[in-house]
Amino acid sequence: MAVIGLTPRQEKIAEMVRTLGPITGEQIAERLNVTRAALRPDLAILVMSGMVEARPKVGYYYTGKNAMNIFVEKISRIKVQDVQSVPVVVTSGTSVYDAVVTMFLEDVGSVFVVEPGGILAGVVSRKDMLKVAMGGGDLQKMPVKVVMTPMPKIIVTTPEESVLTAAKKIIDNEVDSLPVVSPASQPGAKTYEVVGRLTKTNIARLFVELGEGKGGERL
């Protein structure tokens, strides 16, 4: 892939095709007051880039594709499994107190609650924990399952999903992280096995990598 800075004349032609297209090479040449031959290299660049297409007997028309679209296409190919973190889990019998301790020891903002076999049962965030801690009950006696967001209300992602789609889930549902799951082996039951954790930190780190040009190998 190559990125080419368009010349002012090429920009002008692209704009002309966008607003007036379909338009013939002769018409463009006339408007720019140049010969048809002089335009040939400019039109070739615009056609090669995909911004403009030529249709015989019709003329040039605008496709709407541009540099951004192509980058977008590449970003969409980065998968959750390329950036995800290791999940931090507790069992559903764990006390709120012990779950908070796990949260601090592992320094994570969310802990996943699982049943035997790693089956996802719930998610608890720092926000959930802070709310219950302010309530002032005995956190050592309170099981984490009374404060967790339980299945099937949990928003999840999969290793193969695009990071972009998963990031959109995080933003739209206003959550800090998503459990990365794979369908569990229990036949019939709609259960998930937790295999990872996708957080806003993973997204921010990917943004920094892409912005520093280090994400090249991901594209």
Place this chain on the structure above:
Amino acid sequence: MAVIGLTPRQEKIAEMVRTLGPITGEQIAERLNVTRAALRPDLAILVMSGMVEARPKVGYYYTGKNAMNIFVEKISRIKVQDVQSVPVVVTSGTSVYDAVVTMFLEDVGSVFVVEPGGILAGVVSRKDMLKVAMGGGDLQKMPVKVVMTPMPKIIVTTPEESVLTAAKKIIDNEVDSLPVVSPASQPGAKTYEVVGRLTKTNIARLFVELGEGKGGERL
């Protein structure tokens, strides 16, 4: 700007110039078993893209620039002020309890503690609050300033800083948000006035916008 998918031959030439350059057009033609004239359009594309440069009497050499670099340059131009949120502040005399209530009412992960005039004094996160709430003191009597991260330990950003640099600060310092500040008017004192809040959510939202092609107007 136009993005052009390179042909296999153009990719081959770029790779040849990268590994063997400086290399003359004749040498490239010979290795590919084509005429010098046949190569001209391919070399023109590579030179226009900036990937390859031609030096008289030396030949073609590789510049290391590519599509990624140019995108990076554009991302670097997005500023903190283009994506920041409104800051949520409490005064330093506020109790921990009231600061937590503010955190829940405003649904934010961090609250900034300010002195009169909006001067930044500290930052408290959900994590700080959870730690003190687990400690079990009387949160209504405890002032927020005893649990906040105080100046000058706070990592800050400014409206004019690039989002990329600010995102890197968030990742490197393992914080959830940065106060966006402008130098305060008190002469001499190294103080900051809080004017905004940059969070991982802002970064994730920008990533989604760019990935959906909606960030075009930011570029």
